[in-house]
Amino acid sequence: MAGVHLMALAPRVHLSSSAPSRLGRTALMVSASSLQNHRPLLLQQQHLRSPDLVELEYADLKLKEKVGEVGHVRIRQHVNPLSASFSTSPEIPNWDGVFEDPKLPLMVDIGSGSGRFLMWLAKKHPQSRNYLGLEIREKLVKRAQFWVKELSLKNIHFMFANATVAFKELVSAYPGPLMCVSILCPDPHFKKRHHKRRVLQKPLVDSILESLVPGGQVFMQSDVLEVAHEMRDQFDACSSIFKHIDIINPDIPCDSEGWILSNPMGIRTEREIHAESEGAKIYRRMYQKI
Numbered sequence: 001m002a003g004v005h006l007m008a009l010a011p012r013v014h015l016s017s018s019a020p021s022r023l024g025r026t027a028l029m030v031s032a033s034s035l036q037n038h039r040p041l042l043l044q045q046q047h048l049r050s051p052d053l054v055e056l057e058y059a060d061l062k063l064k065e066k067v068g069e070v071g072h073v074r075i076r077q078h079v080n081p082l083s084a085s086f087s088t089s090p091e092i093p094n095w096d097g098v099f100e101d102p103k104l105p106l107m108v109d110i111g112s113g114s115g116r117f118l119m120w121l122a123k124k125h126p127q128s129r130n131y132l133g134l135e136i137r138e139k140l141v142k143r144a145q146f147w148v149k150e151l152s153l154k155n156i157h158f159m160f161a162n163a164t165v166a167f168k169e170l171v172s173a174y175p176g177p178l179m180c181v182s183i184l185c186p187d188p189h190f191k192k193r194h195h196k197r198r199v200l201q202k203p204l205v206d207s208i209l210e211s212l213v214p215g216g217q218v219f220m221q222s223d224v225l226e227v228a229h230e231m232r233d234q235f236d237a238c239s240s241i242f243k244h245i246d247i248i249n250p251d252i253p254c255d256s257e258g259w260i261l262s263n264p265m266g267i268r269t270e271r272e273i274h275a276e277s278e279g280a281k282i283y284r285r286m287y288q289k290i
């Protein structure tokens with residue numbers, strides 16, 4: 001997609017943490033000579049556990065030592081977003097209070113988890129865009145907000161919210177344009193009877209579609225092919241409004257089915273790091289509102 005500007009996308013310039021399964025992918029992203037230079041580092045990283053790989057990937061944020069009053073967070077595996085306690089409308093924040101410039105283009109990350117991914121982007125683009133993380137597990141949001149303060153970031157905010165219920169109201173109240181929405185490794189809820197708990201349901205797709213400005217983008221990914229297919233089918237079904245982007249730039253090719261072959265964001269999410277360290281493939285896709 002030469003000529004299309006991808007908000008928040010950055011060519012991957014650093015050699016990321018790599019487990020054995022990722023060596024092939026990493027080799028795509030770095031020149032042979034730089035791979036040679038980093039070979040001892042790659043070999044060392046093969047022995048790291050997934051939390052260590054996360055620390056390594058996010059070393060710039062220096063979050064390990066910043067746990068402060070929130071302490072170490074233990075969280076339940078999944079919550080049920082359909083339970084009554086998650087059905088209430090969100091409280092709209094005072095955007096002037098949460099962002100230094102509340103008119104900047106906004107990126108929303110749905111199911112932001114620990115928030116590291118979005119914090120990394122916010123730190124990288126302090127003046128040009130705002131970032132909003134929506135996360136249904138409150139403890140993660142509290143810790144993410146604690147980190148935001150510690151890092152003195154003025155262009156990012158995390159909200160405890162059920163994105164399925166809250167997305168539309170929140171983004172319609174935002175004073176600037178919605179430029180990008182990411183849904184990255186959403187909970188798969190494998191059992192058929194639990195599929196309705198998956199975050200990307202038709203009403204959310206419609207809200208994303210209505211709320212994005214023309215040219216705005218959706219970036220989705222999953223390490224579970226069935227979930228990736230389901231998300232793909234929902235966006236493909238809106239092809240009169242959403243164009244599938246299959247050429248990000250010459251360095252980031254797609255396969256014949258349009259899955260992006262390497263991470264175009266400049267940083268991997270935690271789930272992505274974990275999945276790749278176990279040898280899983282990540283199915284990524286990009287759409288743009290016409």
Ligand SMILES: C[S@@+](CC[C@H](N)C(=O)[O-])C[C@H]1O[C@@H](n2cnc3c(N)ncnc32)[C@H](O)[C@@H]1O
Nearest residue numbers: 081111113135136162163184185187269270271
């Ligand atoms: C598998 S984790 C992935 C987190 C992160 N995106 C990543 O790739 O590392 C999925 C996250 O989505 C959150 N989540 C699930 N359903 C949600 C909903 N309806 N609204 C907001 N967050 C949700 C979960 O609590 C969890 O933190």
